Amino acid sequence: MSGLLVVVGTGIKAVGHMTLDARAWIGSADEVHYVTTDPITEGLIRSLNPRAASLARFYAVGRARHDTYEAMTQTMLAGVRAGRTVCAAFYGHPGVFVYPSHDAIRRARAEGLRAIMEPGVSAEDCLFADLGLDPAVVGCAQYEATDLLVYGRRPDPSAALIVWQIGAVGDLSWNPGRTNADNVAVLVEALARTYGLDHVVVVYEAASLPTCAPRIQHVRLADLPAVPLSTASTLFVPPRERRAPDPAMIARLALDGRRFGLGEAP
Numbered sequence: 732m733s734g735l736l737v738v739v740g741t742g743i744k745a746v747g748h749m750t751l752d753a754r755a756w757i758g759s760a761d762e763v764h765y766v767t768t769d770p771i772t773e774g775l776i777r778s779l780n781p782r783a784a785s786l787a788r789f790y791a792v793g794r795a796r797h798d799t800y801e802a803m804t805q806t807m808l809a810g811v812r813a814g815r816t817v818c819a820a821f822y823g824h825p826g827v828f829v830y831p832s833h834d835a836i837r838r839a840r841a842e843g844l845r846a847i848m849e850p851g852v853s854a855e856d857c858l859f860a861d862l863g864l865d866p867a868v869v870g871c872a873q874y875e876a877t878d879l880l881v882y883g884r885r886p887d888p889s890a891a892l893i894v895w896q897i898g899a900v901g902d903l904s905w906n907p908g909r910t911n912a913d914n915v916a917v918l919v920e921a922l923a924r925t926y927g928l929d930h931v932v933v934v935y936e937a938a939s940l941p942t943c944a945p946r947i948q949h950v951r952l953a954d955l956p957a958v959p960l961s962t963a964s965t966l967f968v969p970p971r972e973r974r975a976p977d978p979a980m981i982a983r984l985a986l987d988g989r990r991f992g993l994g995e996a997p
């Protein structure tokens with residue numbers, strides 16, 4: 732019997748965001764490994780499958796996140812190599828800013844083992860709902876905070892921007908609750924080149940418990956280094972300007988220019 736790895740998401744809000752697919756896989760797997768951020772979701776996983784074990788035991792303050800992820804990946808793969816059905820559950824969407832889930836699937840497939848991922852509700856999905864953002868309207872780019880700095884990403888000031896993991900900017904180890912304000916200042920400096928220091932951004936934290944409200948804190952970019960951040964903080968940067976439509980392209984596509992605020996139909 733060949734093994735199977737199924738990676739599922741538990742969503743952001745406890746209980747309600749966990750899909751029926753995720754529940755079914757957790758309940759029926761031979762092994763379940765999980766990373767959650769709240770005790771209610773952890774309790775639900777353990778009630779669905781009493782054999783479930785937390786991967787959070789691999790986190791240690793100051794330990795390189797890369798080492799923690801390698802330990803998680805090896806734990807997921809061991810059971811699959813032994814022919815078992817292994818379910819790995821990660822909070823949010825299991826493929827959104829989750830290195831070991833993709834890595835385990837890649838390596839399982841490279842070894843000829845079966846591996847699939849089921850989608851879940853991510854923090855981005857919650858942000859779209861809570862902040863009333865439809866990415867269809869102005870577009871939306873997203874970067875990981877350290878990646879944005881290291882690769883010198885230049886955001887488009889006419890599109891929305893989501894910056895993930897601002898609470899750990901510039902830190903490749905695991906240090907929850909210890910955001911480096913100097914690194915946040917570097918992030919502010921980089922974003923200010925596009926938006927200016929007076930641009931108002933949002934520190935966003937989706938509610939993880941059903942009765943709680945999300946954190947939606949408006950702040951000037953200049954003031955961001957003084958704002959307390961957590962492992963759940965995501966930065967939303969609204970566009971600074973509107974992009975003008977391209978009349979030549981509108982004509983080429985034979986579109987009605989009035990739909991784009993231009994004068995006459997072609």
Ligand SMILES: C[S@@+](CC[C@H](N)C(=O)[O-])C[C@H]1O[C@@H](n2cnc3c(N)ncnc32)[C@H](O)[C@@H]1O
Pocket residue numbers: 743821822823824825826827828829852853854855894895896897898935936937938939962963964965966
């Ligand atoms: C390791 S990633 C996990 C993302 C998760 N897989 C998802 O689908 O949302 C952690 C980052 O996700 C974002 N995040 C996690 N929980 C959040 C929440 N409740 N509200 C807003 N952003 C959150 C933050 O940017 C955080 O640094």
